[in-house]
Amino acid sequence: MNDAKSYVPPFEVGRALEGAAVGEVVASGADSHRPGDLVLHNLGWREFALLPAAQARTLDPTAGADPAAYLGVLGVTGFTAYVGLLDIAEFKAGEVVYVSAAAGAVGSIAGQIAKLRGAATVIGSAGTPEKVARLLELGFDAAFDYHEGTVRDQLRAAAPDGIDVYFDNVGGHHLAAAIAALRPFGRVAMCGAISQYNAAAPDGVDNLTLVIGKRLTLRGFIVLDHGGRRKEFVSEMSGWLRSGAVRYDETTVDGLENAPDAFLSLLRGGNVGKMIVRLTD
């Protein structure tokens, strides 16, 4: 890993990992939580979790979404897409948007929100022909496999007049290609850098001088800072899910014992949409 430190505190060796999870209450000493309640909490990577009631948010069963949706499209990844596109990149109707890692849990939702909010064109990139096909099914106007040529050339072919917004999940040379394609006053929501996290030597972005003349804005964000927008997000996204306007994919792996492999597969792009580990039926 390069000197990009994580914003999550390091895990302690010998302790169970943490992570978002949906579970059913099996026992509770708090009036607020009853056995059978569906809750969202952060003690994943284990089959039973013991935690203060205040750290388990009861989910509304009438919302009608499947429980795993609260980990994805209605949870942190959907919310990340929403905040990144609308607040960080300040997307406006009529603009051309490019999303990398677009078949992932964040990217696939970011692209669909852009279409629903009036994008002129939404372009996605992904790492397999199957993912590219899926993006077109989800309503992306154009999609390409970044293995099939340079990102720069394929982006130019998909958006010959350039792009206004880049939703960056990948970093490195994808970011450089987007900077080359951005039009004056374009914006980049810097959300993730999956190409860089485990890179032996990180890519250098060598065309940042373009940021000046094109008056670009590159902005990094972490969705945890934007809790004030969650209510609006949940309301709008719930509507889109009910109407079928937004569709989402999940890649499900069964059993806690397979969670490490699921995590490694995520880093290698083995998932379409949200990677879910199902602990029990």
Add this chain to the structure above:
Amino acid sequence: MNDAKSYVPPFEVGRALEGAAVGEVVASGADSHRPGDLVLHNLGWREFALLPAAQARTLDPTAGADPAAYLGVLGVTGFTAYVGLLDIAEFKAGEVVYVSAAAGAVGSIAGQIAKLRGAATVIGSAGTPEKVARLLELGFDAAFDYHEGTVRDQLRAAAPDGIDVYFDNVGGHHLAAAIAALRPFGRVAMCGAISQYNAAAPDGVDNLTLVIGKRLTLRGFIVLDHGGRRKEFVSEMSGWLRSGAVRYDETTVDGLENAPDAFLSLLRGGNVGKMIVRLTD
């Protein structure tokens, strides 16, 4: 030059170059302009210029500044410093600011404005010991010569707790060093990239992943977009000049025939403050 296209239209071979100039009206067919008037126009690089009256802005002789100031501290370079620091980097009192090419016409003013507006610490870098000494005279809290060690190490020594704002006139590894030093929610005003314009191979910035976790904003700008702020700038800067709160340097070269050398010297850092070519006494 790399693929960073200039935002100024290319000059035509065989035609006189253009550039900001202060001159005296010697003849006028317009009621608005009388011989003897001091005017600012854009047909520099020549001793006599013929132009429409509307393109020659009459300068107020009562402002008391020397004419060349309208090319620098009261003109485009001072205005660039003002807009870049206050509007683009959204500098706030109490913050730590780093300015590169800080002995230049833009950087030296940006640093002084930061101090006047309440910066906790202002750090400048430059390319000679004389420039470093000058920065300390101008009120910078710390200054270093980027030849004397890595920018990253010297910046860390000057700002052990990090910086909030980077005013970037240099680009390349100076920008990378600033990204490493920026604190959460820090901002970069991307104003120039003097290290990159004539580089055979531009520097790659390899730590952009930090922009995400630190929630940084990098924003490029061109001062011409910000004309609406000029009146406020001129008013505030005129006051600072009258009171002596802002000081500015000029490097003056005599004679049009020496203008090409002056320009090349500018690119090599041969100037302190604004580079001025004096055409006549």
